[in-house]
Amino acid sequence: MYDYSNEPHHIIFIIDSKSFYASVEAIDHQRDPLRDPIVVVSKGENIGGGGLILATSPMAKKMFHLKSNVSRLNDIPSDPRLIIYPPRMNRYISKNIEINNIFRHYVADKNLYPYSIDESILDLTQSWNLYGRTVNEVARKIQQEIKDKTGIYTSVGIGDNPTLAKIALDIYAKKNPSFLAEIHYETVKTYLWPIKNLTEVWSIGKKTSQKLNYLGIYSIKDLAHFNPYILQEKLGIIGAQLYALSWGIDRSIIDRHHAPKSKSIGNSQILPHDYTTLKELRIVFRELADQVASRLRNQGYLTRCVSIYFNDSAQYNHGTSKQVNINPTNNSKILAKEVEKLLSTTWHGQTVRKVGVYTTKLAKRHDSQINLFISPKNLQRELSLDQTIDQIRQKFGFTKLIHSASLKKGGTAIKRAGLVGGHAGGNSYE
């Protein structure tokens, strides 16, 4: 038996908004998030299969016997009872902010970690006993307040550390009638070890699962009884992390705002059709560079490294990437020029269906260095032009200001205007 006395004993909640996008649509359209069959479907022109399903309400899952990974509208039999809504990403973002503001009634800011648009991590170690007699009671109270104020149902995973809370959430809470589940060190054997479908566990995907199977590991219990040194040898750091996970151990420090080790900003897209000429590719890459530069400026970053990615549509999952270090910048023109250089040295006539521009090694704006090759005056002029463009874009949408090149063959900026995370933002100007 493992001695857990020196492991962190925190009270961690991970709270997930149930079928978030579908629920928001249900509420805004006076429908029932649990009882009505609703899907939210993005229909970009490059999205085939009748549209990409972004969210499915529990009733839609039940009525059409859907497994977890349905992603195309064509996967569902066409049925007049099914209610279909287009996504309104901006609405979901503001709803998410509303929900996080309710979490702030229960934890200090430093103990709240919004994790994604529908998931947050709360460390209630210091505050839970102000709100109830048991941890479970506090969880139910939070669920009720969220439901009353926003209409959203939530699932809560509770654990002594984030890993246990996450597994409680993903594997148990979402399926329990109460939408609640707890895992503590004492119940690791009861709740973790029996798990056989390894890819259900956070951090284990298809490839990792296959590697584990190859070693003869088919459950978390198998993992816990495997030789950790061999695991580390075969899977590197991930092997050691998985071994720790199988015993419920997670020493990540949760009392501080965690700073990601690396920060990147980038945009990618699947093209509406195969691109075969440098001319077309140049245009779309220029748009991407422009978009990325705009986001860097909005967030106050300069990048020291830019990379491009494109795939070979003959082998969809096999792509090429190439990066280059540059003087810190968030200038559209400079970025576009670097991207163009990368493209012309990397592309050798492949048929392309997927493209991306990423910037890494980001620094906050004040770290700017002086570029010896551009006069400060010109740099300043270009910077303020970019800022003006950003302001107009924020106010009126991306469509209002695009390079004339985007009107030519190859450009997708107009069609993509108003998209948030690649999906319809739901703004009036679209």
Added chain:
DNA sequence: TCTGGGGTCCTAGGACCC
């Protein structure tokens, strides 16, 4: 599955420095 999009982290091999 004929194709969503934005991220973070890990790894192997190489360049370079002392």
Added chain:
DNA sequence: TCTGGGGTCCTAGGACCC
């Protein structure tokens, strides 16, 4: 030169998550 070893940073590609 028949050549050591530790450390850091970089690059391209892979895996996973929501």
